Amino acid sequence: MPQFQEKVGMFNRCIKPLVLALAVAFLGGVVSAQANTLETIRERGFLVCGSSNPLAGFAQQDADGRWSGFDVDLCRALAAAVFNNPDLIEFRAFRGEARFAPLQTGAVDVLMRNGAWSAGRDLRYGARYVTPSFFDGQGFLVPQSMSIVSAYELNNVTVCVVDNGSAVQALEEFFFTNQTSYTDVIYEDIADLIVAYRANMCDVISASGRQLQAIRRELTDPSQHRILPERISKEVLGPVVPGGDDQWFEIVRWTIFALITAEEVGVTRLNVDSLLASRSADVRRLLGVEGDYGSALGLKSSFMSDAIRAEGNYAEIYDKNFGPQTGAAMLRGQNALWSNGGLLYAPPIR
Structure with missing residues (x-):
């Protein structure tokens, strides 16, 4: 018995700390490998953005292979936030209702639409749902x-x-x-x-x-x-990113928030430059004229105005893809701003 206790003691003193150290080193390597999404995107020179299950209005491909739709426009806005150029994207559509392996393997930087948000999907696959961008049911x-x-x-x-x-x-x-x-x-x-x-x-x-x-x-x-x-x-849809990278999570989240806030304060694709001289503190902060909310994310202070200038505010993106000109208009409903009876809102920028 004393011999057994001595061996256990030796394990606790010597082997166990070594195992723990190796585990920490391994996990640290995983986190560091995941925690440089922005750096990886910049080195690559473009954003890899996608969505699950190609769907008319959200992600459809024309005869020339060009992608368009609500998901694609959100991807373009994100590329503008990162590069100030909405064209620096590669859009990929993944068959299936809920796809997580492309995020786990690094095949895509963000899925703008995946399976509807649920506890299981948010906690089980090492991916994070960022924020609602489309309420459905x-x-x-x-x-x-x-x-x-x-x-x-x-x-x-x-x-x-x-x-x-x-x-x-x-x-x-x-x-x-x-x-x-x-x-x-x-x-x-x-x-x-x-x-x-x-x-x-x-x-x-x-x-x-x-x-x-x-x-x-x-x-x-x-x-x-x-x-x-x-x-x-209830079905809540929104961008999904790989877990372990808080910086990238916040970049995607505040880009979506910027589009929603722009609609709320009346900033559009057409008037964004003229409103740089606005006296409204809300508008000035949104456009990066007052305060700097980009540097903490590794972006320019104008990243939100760059996204709006590229694709417009949330209403402009919604109307472009689901408005009367499509021949099959879909009412905003739950996707109207909170001030108009919908569920859509963003935290204040201040």
């Missing part, structure tokens, strides 16, 4: 011929829905709570919903708002179909 698409303007009017309808568990459950809870009836027509793939809807196999489609607006764009005459304003679930 499960909704309903109906033909205008039904003369329905609210989901609470739905009754005795057939609803096409994807069997992913949560969507079907949300549907059941919504109709049960409202004591109305429906019949679900269940499919395994979102692409089948539009096929069934076109063939009149269901009266209504139920899916996330972002999926519904993409479906609506594919219909022959989008104006003959309406996305009802209500959402029956």
